Amino acid sequence: MSTKIETPTDSHGSSEIQEPQKDSSMLMQKEMINSNYDALTNTANNGKKVCSTFVPGNLNELIQSFGLLNNLPETNAIQNAMRQQSGGMIQTAERQGHSEDVCTYVKADIGMMSKGNIAPNGKPMPNPDLLLLSYTGCFTFMKWFELLRQEYKCETVMLQVPYQGDGEITQNMRDFVVKQLKEEVIPALERVSGNAFDIDKLRENMRRSAQAEDDLVWVLESAKNKPTPIDAYFGAIYYLGPIFTAFRGTQQAVDYYRVLRQEIEQRVKNGQGPITPGGEMTKERYRLVMEGPPNWTNFREFWKMFYEEGAVVVASTYTKVGGVYDQGFRHDADNPLESLADYCLGCYxxxxxxKRVDMLEKYVKDYEADGLLINSIKSCNSFSAGQLMMMQEIEKRTGAPGAFVETDLVDPRYFSAANVKNRLESYFQMIEQRRQGNMIASAR
Amino acid sequence: MSTVEIIKRCEELYEDTYFTAAREWKAADPSRRVIGYMPVYVPREIMHAGGMMSLGILGGGDKLEVIHGDAYYQSYICRIPRSTIELGKTGRLDFVDGMLFPSICDVIRNLSGMWKLMFPDNYVRYFDVPQNYKDDIGGNYYIAELQELREGLEKLSGNKITDEAIRNSIKVYNLNRKLIRELYDLRAEMPQNVPSNDVYLLNRAGMVIPVEDHNSMLRKYMDAAKALDNPIRDNCRIIINGSFCEQPPLNLIRSIELAGCYIVDDDYMLVNRWLLGEVPTSGDPLVNLANAFLHESADSAAKYCDHHEDVGMYLLSTVKERQAEGVIFAAPSFCDPALLERPMLTDRMREHDIPHISFKYAENSGQMQPIREQAGTFADSIKLWS
Structure with missing residues (x-):
């Protein structure tokens, strides 16, 4: 049996929504994600070993150079949320003693294990052979892997990525990460895979990463056009699937991003707006910058609240959580380990x-946005702690109005559609009034 | 001086959210600097060596009304950052020249950036620590971090912080840690003479007065406490775990004892006991501080445990050493480190038949009746069934 994998554009948050329009890049992406789950759930036959790791600071080029498969607990939680499975999993974990206050990704993951660890394709997920804890930008990761280690009792290796407390990468930070790669991570990958480290393979993968990153950045920056041909949050999450998961560094990713770019180039040429689950957006009324991850349990319902009002996201920070490429970083095959370190250190x-405020300010200005909207996630202190101040700063620096909605990642109990919709409608009215005020002022 | 008099002074210090003692210390000499720090650990020796006073900021407690701070945080974020912002925004920290935000969780980490934006003229540092405990990996990284801290403080004060000065400061703090260890030993030995209320307040005093004064205070208290002859009650001996960052209201600690528990160990203000042994006072002082951090430091949920077999073993060994009969996991609401780790610790306690209960609090929790009932029932169950 093989059940379909959910993507942002086909989750069923609301049954009345029509079947979405799909471009060939969407079909390609879906095929890629499916293939990874099929490979993961077929390790008994394909003989592959599995490395579990996290999206931010993931070392996909390195993992692939050892021939290991990459399994990401956050994306499993997302898949389960979109299939309306995560709520039960979270409650299972809470019954086992996990606090209602902590990250729901963690609880969805633990609940998934308790329910047989079934992958989104309906087949049992294999136990990981290696837990590679990339401790990047999120404290919870550290305890999450301690909890997983307790369950799986497999080899675990940790890569500590120092936080950019002063907003810059120091040589000490870089040296620390490189040393851990050389003396901790690579030896663990060698032990688990049975293969010796091959720096040339790593370089090849990194060259492909850089190619895909070039095209991805072009796609993300296409939102500077008016109308924007993409939604840089709801739509871009879909675009980021391959590069944030198991495909960065592969030829498939290079091909995918080339096709995607060609599609978007065509849309720009035609003056078309973004594709949404409700069809192509023909009238762009509000251009927004978005901070914070999306809600996954009601993804399409959430998106609908935007596109029905003609609101489109032109830049977002969540799409930088697995790597910030639009500020110039590219994986550098000539300095592979140092470049991997810089990649990890630079995640959003x-x-x-x-620095996060600076980035948002730049987005509001460069993308000519009408305002900043923050989706504040209960589960994610790494994102959420400080967001109210970020909003105030952006309003102060740009004059663009900010607004705040609160949801959760994968816990359906924290998505109140009426509340979110009310806030969004008020926000759009506020933008409208601000515009009219500006027009009157300039007419005088 | 009696214990009552000493504790009265500690209580005044505890309740003073304007930090008058530290203000007076600074005012006595215009060259003096005060550096604030948040839980769990910072190397206070380096500040001390630079002629600076380190000031422990542990939130606003249950007396401070938070008005500004709530505007910065969503309802699902713990209370300590909002009351800390309140302290800053209301001018209570206007004499503080710098703030250190140690690596403990994402909330405190992000607060370091917020502080930079709110107080751009302050020296603000996110103080990172290694989670890799190998000398040539985590150790080298940490030594360089200590060096950066030293240079930052030198720039702030305009004074060179020499190796010799750090070695001397290590001596002073070695004594402070020794006295604190003795205080904890004394409480475990004669809890009827050394109530946890006193131990807590003595620890808190160490956050806001010069370390030399604290050393003297600890000595005097212990001398007086040893001479007491209070009757021992039929209480059970318990350990508190999970309270290493946001502090419980003092009434919560008193309520636990009133409910029939002697607290014989805890993780309040771990900075006072983070380094477990004597730090060597010869050789490179930064290397010595790093070695102590890597190899002889306390355990807490803010640390990565690199072997599953070791998870909870520090707590278990404390239970045995203190002859505790149970553990109360008391964590602040929304405290990621404590609450994420708790299931692993409770599993370890279960494996070893250690009775335990869990509850949450906030620094401004007001209702103590449920806590008293829970702790009382726990104490009764230990006395009756264990």
């Missing part, structure tokens, strides 16, 4: 608050 939530 590993940057300090002032």
């Amino acid at each position: 939530t590993n940057r300090n608050l002032p």
